[in-house]
Amino acid sequence: MTTIGYDKDAADNIIDEFGARPEMLVQILQAFVQRFAWIPEEAIRHLAEKLNRSRADVHGVVSYYHDFRTRPPGKHVVRICQAEACQSMGSRSLTEHASNSLGVDMHDTKNDITLEPVYCLGNCACSPAIMIDNKTYGRVSHERFDQLVGAMRQSD
Amino acid sequence: MAAIRTFVPRETAAVSVGADEIAVEIARVAKARGASIELIRNGSWGATWLEPLVEVEVDGKRIAYGNVTAADVADMFSAGFLEGGKHARRIGLVTEIPYLIDQDRWTFFRCGLIDPLSIDSFRRHKGFDAIEKAFEMGAKAVIEAVADAGLRGRGGAGFPTGIKWRTVADASADQKYIACNADDGDSSTFSDRLLMEGDPCCLIEGMLIAGFAVAASKGYIYLRSEYPLTRLILARALDNARESGWLGENIQGSGFDFDIELHLGAGSYVCGEETAMLESLEGKAGIVRYKPPLPTHEGLFGKPTVINNVVTLASVPNIINLGSERYASLGVNRSKGTLAFQLAGNIKRGGLVEKAFGITLRELIDDWGGGTASGRPVKAVQVGGQLGAYIPAEQLDTPLDYEAFVEIGAMIGHGGIVVFDDTV
Ligand SMILES: Cc1cc2nc3c(=O)[nH]c(=O)nc-3n(C[C@H](O)[C@H](O)[C@H](O)COP(=O)(O)O)c2cc1C
Numbered sequence: 001m002t003t004i005g006y007d008k009d010a011a012d013n014i015i016d017e018f019g020a021r022p023e024m025l026v027q028i029l030q031a032f033v034q035r036f037a038w039i040p041e042e043a044i045r046h047l048a049e050k051l052n053r054s055r056a057d058v059h060g061v062v063s064y065y066h067d068f069r070t071r072p073p074g075k076h077v078v079r080i081c082q083a084e085a086c087q088s089m090g091s092r093s094l095t096e097h098a099s100n101s102l103g104v105d106m107h108d109t110k111n112d113i114t115l116e117p118v119y120c121l122g123n124c125a126c127s128p129a130i131m132i133d134n135k136t137y138g139r140v141s142h143e144r145f146d147q148l149v150g151a152m153r154q155s156d
Numbered sequence: 157m158a159a160i161r162t163f164v165p166r167e168t169a170a171v172s173v174g175a176d177e178i179a180v181e182i183a184r185v186a187k188a189r190g191a192s193i194e195l196i197r198n199g200s201w202g203a204t205w206l207e208p209l210v211e212v213e214v215d216g217k218r219i220a221y222g223n224v225t226a227a228d229v230a231d232m233f234s235a236g237f238l239e240g241g242k243h244a245r246r247i248g249l250v251t252e253i254p255y256l257i258d259q260d261r262w263t264f265f266r267c268g269l270i271d272p273l274s275i276d277s278f279r280r281h282k283g284f285d286a287i288e289k290a291f292e293m294g295a296k297a298v299i300e301a302v303a304d305a306g307l308r309g310r311g312g313a314g315f316p317t318g319i320k321w322r323t324v325a326d327a328s329a330d331q332k333y334i335a336c337n338a339d340d341g342d343s344s345t346f347s348d349r350l351l352m353e354g355d356p357c358c359l360i361e362g363m364l365i366a367g368f369a370v371a372a373s374k375g376y377i378y379l380r381s382e383y384p385l386t387r388l389i390l391a392r393a394l395d396n397a398r399e400s401g402w403l404g405e406n407i408q409g410s411g412f413d414f415d416i417e418l419h420l421g422a423g424s425y426v427c428g429e430e431t432a433m434l435e436s437l438e439g440k441a442g443i444v445r446y447k448p449p450l451p452t453h454e455g456l457f458g459k460p461t462v463i464n465n466v467v468t469l470a471s472v473p474n475i476i477n478l479g480s481e482r483y484a485s486l487g488v489n490r491s492k493g494t495l496a497f498q499l500a501g502n503i504k505r506g507g508l509v510e511k512a513f514g515i516t517l518r519e520l521i522d523d524w525g526g527g528t529a530s531g532r533p534v535k536a537v538q539v540g541g542q543l544g545a546y547i548p549a550e551q552l553d554t555p556l557d558y559e560a561f562v563e564i565g566a567m568i569g570h571g572g573i574v575v576f577d578d579t580v
């Protein structure tokens with residue numbers, strides 16, 4: 001079985017880049033997420049074999065960290081900061097606006113978009129802050145949010 | 157004619173509000189006008205409320221333009237931007253911005269000033285002077301200097317750094333490590349990020365000094381994954397340092413070997429706790445270890461390990477350069493030196509303010525912050541991230557001093573200050 005999006009040769013290359021060192025598991029998984037967007041079951045089997053660690057062991061690590069999704073995300077991931085500085089500048093209302101305008105609930109994927117909370121992007125002096133596909137934006141009013149989403153859709 | 161130097165920060169906050177687009181536009185307009193410019197992507201000075209803050213160097217002086225948008229650029233050029241011409245966005249000399257002048261820039265003195273990806277630029281501003289001096293002083297004297305300075309850990313707990321280093325130096329082992337905690341996990345803080353993006357070699361130098369002091373040959377930086385731009389800058393800075401012989405074997409002919417590996421976190425808040433971070437660095441789930449043993453005895457891979465926060469390590473080079481007495485003369489009581497306070501939330505002028513301990517929250521919020529962004533009264537201030545406390549408006553005159561904060565049931569933590577107005 002091959003999982004869509006998972007490319008065993010590319011995965012092998014990544015593992016080899018890290019010298020197949022078992023202690024690099026978190027780093028390798030991070031590189032997998034950047035390459036494949038998520039961690040399919042097949043990747044776990046593959047890693048266990050190459051790093052000489054048990055499958056349960058690899059599973060444990062994957063399930064521990066938020067970044068290691070075990071389900072494919074949407075084509076775009078929109079994350080809205082929910083930490084204190086952003087809250088003080090209206091991130092709750094921005095979250096509501098995002099959810100309504102995108103038609104996606106928090107923690108959910110719909111219409112090619114995954115909407116998620118994030119707890120501080122280090123952009124607290126430009127709050128409220130959001131991240132779209134690994135890029136951080138600050139001073140995000142409702143209008144600016146709509147513009148950014150528009151630009152994201154245009155890039156498709 | 158020599159190219160005119162212009163500066164546009166490549167720093168997460170500035171980029172998050174359009175700095176990259178401005179850089180592209182400046183290059184385009186300059187080209188269209190046949191003007192010869194050098195575009196430098198510096199770090200941020202920390203006056204985040206003015207970002208994107210763009211500068212032009214005229215007669216060796218840097219003139220700042222604040223809150224610039226890409227749409228302003230052509231107009232700025234028409235107004236004589238390259239000669240520092242008058243424009244609605246023009247602020248004046250960057251060194252005369254009141255927010256910046258009145259600070260005690262000990263650790264962040266190069267942030268904004270230099271090109272973070274140029275070793276030459278770093279060297280011209282005392283970069284790597286401290287490690288050279290450390291080689292001359294010897295390991296023991298370096299540890300004494302850090303201890304005498306009274307430097308305490310900036311990651312939250314405030315543990316004396318000199319004692320930590322001495323313990324690891326005294327441990328005998330075939331391998332020791334320096335692990336830098338760059339998880340910047342306290343929410344609503346960003347000083348670690350600002351330093352790593354604006355002056356990454358300062359952290360590298362701090363780690364080199366720590367490694368030399370305790371006889372460790374390997375360092376790790378554990379960076380949170382929410383900082384993709386920081387990662388890029390840090391990774392390049394590490395490569396630059398390696399290529400120019402400031403990392404690797406026999407550094408600058410000193411006989412000292414040291415290299416640094418950059419690791420990413422994976423979205424776990426717990427991994428900011430030092431023993432969970434060690435587990436993560438070993439490729440495991442970030443589950444907190446029981447103490448003892450302490451990491452100074454059995455840390456990473458069971459070896460003696462110095463774990464320090466980014467700002468702790470980055471404060472060391474200037475302690476070596478300027479001396480421990482100078483550092484210890486700043487601050488109050490047992491809180492020596494400076495802290496990089498981070499003003500955020502509902503505040504008019506958010507950003508980084510490095511000041512000696514002893515200043516009050518009210519001074520920071522009123523004199524630097526300019527009060528709330530909404531113009532409404534301050535209701536409460538959160539200090540010290542999610543492990544810290546909400547401080548009511550009546551207690552804003554408490555001096556920022558580790559012990560004084562404990563007395564009011566609060567903690568300074570990493571120096572993050574979030575202001576809330578009375579509508580929440
Ligand atoms: C839950 C928790 C989260 C923490 N997060 C961080 C962090 O993000 N960065 C940091 O430097 N220290 C953090 N710390 C403190 C570290 O455990 C440790 O004390 C520190 O990294 C030591 O460095 P220092 O002596 O230079 O402060 C955290 C502690 C706890 C309990």
Ligand code: SF4
Pocket residue numbers: 066107117
């Ligand atoms: S609240 Fe959201 S981010 Fe936090 S643990 Fe649950 S799913 Fe993860």
Ligand code: FES
Pocket residue numbers: 081082083084085086087119120121122123124127128129343344345
């Ligand atoms: S609190 Fe939202 S970016 Fe830090």
